[in-house]
Amino acid sequence: MPEVTLTGPPALAPLLARGALRSAFKRPGADAVFPRDRLVLPGVRVDPARLARYERVCGFPTGEDSLPVTYPHVLAFPLAMRLMSDRDFPLPLLGLVHTSIVVIRHRALPAAAEYELAVRVDGLSPHRRGTEATVVTEARLGGTLVWESSSTYLARHGTGYGAAPERTVPEPLPVRAEWQLGADVGRHYASVSGDRNPLHLHALAARLFGFRRTVAHGMWTAARCLAAYGVPQRALVEVEFRAPVLLPGVVEYGARDGRFELRGGERVHLTGRLRGW
Numbered sequence: 001m002p003e004v005t006l007t008g009p010p011a012l013a014p015l016l017a018r019g020a021l022r023s024a025f026k027r028p029g030a031d032a033v034f035p036r037d038r039l040v041l042p043g044v045r046v047d048p049a050r051l052a053r054y055e056r057v058c059g060f061p062t063g064e065d066s067l068p069v070t071y072p073h074v075l076a077f078p079l080a081m082r083l084m085s086d087r088d089f090p091l092p093l094l095g096l097v098h099t100s101i102v103v104i105r106h107r108a109l110p111a112a113a114e115y116e117l118a119v120r121v122d123g124l125s126p127h128r129r130g131t132e133a134t135v136v137t138e139a140r141l142g143g144t145l146v147w148e149s150s151s152t153y154l155a156r157h158g159t160g161y162g163a164a165p166e167r168t169v170p171e172p173l174p175v176r177a178e179w180q181l182g183a184d185v186g187r188h189y190a191s192v193s194g195d196r197n198p199l200h201l202h203a204l205a206a207r208l209f210g211f212r213r214t215v216a217h218g219m220w221t222a223a224r225c226l227a228a229y230g231v232p233q234r235a236l237v238e239v240e241f242r243a244p245v246l247l248p249g250v251v252e253y254g255a256r257d258g259r260f261e262l263r264g265g266e267r268v269h270l271t272g273r274l275r276g277w
Contacts, residue, residue: 001120005040009078012194019085019093028155030126032090034133038120039079045114046075054192058220059227067109069231070223072117072139072147073101074193079119080135084153089121091133091155095209098218099132100240103149108233109139116140122150130156169268173254173261177228181216183248189220216245221270225260228253232276239272 051071052062060068085093109115122134132152139147186200198205199215206214218241226237245251245262251269254261262270 001036001038003038003040005042006079009041009044010082012078012081012196015078015081015085016093016196019081022085022087023092023094026090026092026155028091028131028157030124030131032124032131033088034090034121034124035083035086035088036121037083038118039082040116040118041076041079042116043114044075044117046071046111048111050192051111057188057192058223060223065108065111066233067111068223069103069105069226069235069237070219072109072115073103073137073149073151073219075115076117076119076137076139077194079117080137080151083119083121083135084133089133090124091131091153095156097154097156098241099127099152099154100238101149101151101219101222102239103235103237104147105231105233105235105237106146106148109141109146113141115146116143126159127154128159130154130159169266170261170271172263173256173259175252175254177253179224179251179253181245181247181249181251183214185216185220185247186214189217193217193219195219211244211246213246213248216247218270221245221262222272225253225255225262225270225272226274229255229260229274231274235274235276237272237274239270241270243267243269245269 055062055068083089118138120136122136125132132154135151137149138145190196190200195217199209200217201214203214222239249264252263258274260272261268
């Protein structure tokens, strides 16, 4: 796999604009060609002020010595956007849906350390609603792998498979909290994550994709649940994003025995599992 070492994080605004403009020309399919480059960004340090804002927006304690379990995803987001906005990436960036993430944190991640980040597209696969891309992210400290994730992103299109089967609805977990989510949740998370997808910021853009109101970032919902649950320093986290959270809105956070979820009435927005060792 070719390795491309960057001298700094890519600027997100041009990448998002480029990806949006190219979206109309993409031809998604599980057998399409995709970029094989592994992007590497060494010498990454955390901005303490930005980290503190992220912690407050997501509900993590502020001022901790180690990073929240989801924060490396934010640090590596510009690298992922560079790959997914590339001319050779076959899925359209506009309308791309984050469907799942698996995170492994191998040890505590010091907030004051210097990291090397790497991102690659691991492959494409057919989905009942279209085509999914798997994006793998790694963080190294002193050459040692300390954090890794695997995210799937779905481009919806006709598949010829017929109607998608209904997914089973899991039995509700005990409700631990009810959260009143304001209309500005998407804007606050965008300001600390850099993910300024219009779907999360503007009602008109959301309506163009079939939503009545703006939609919360999936990674904000995951981070908010994990902040509420509490994550050991060595942990495996699995999250499935099942349905969008419309803003403003009310959701219920449930958790028990290493499982957690977010529901709005009978609708399941997110399910997750957590295991420490």
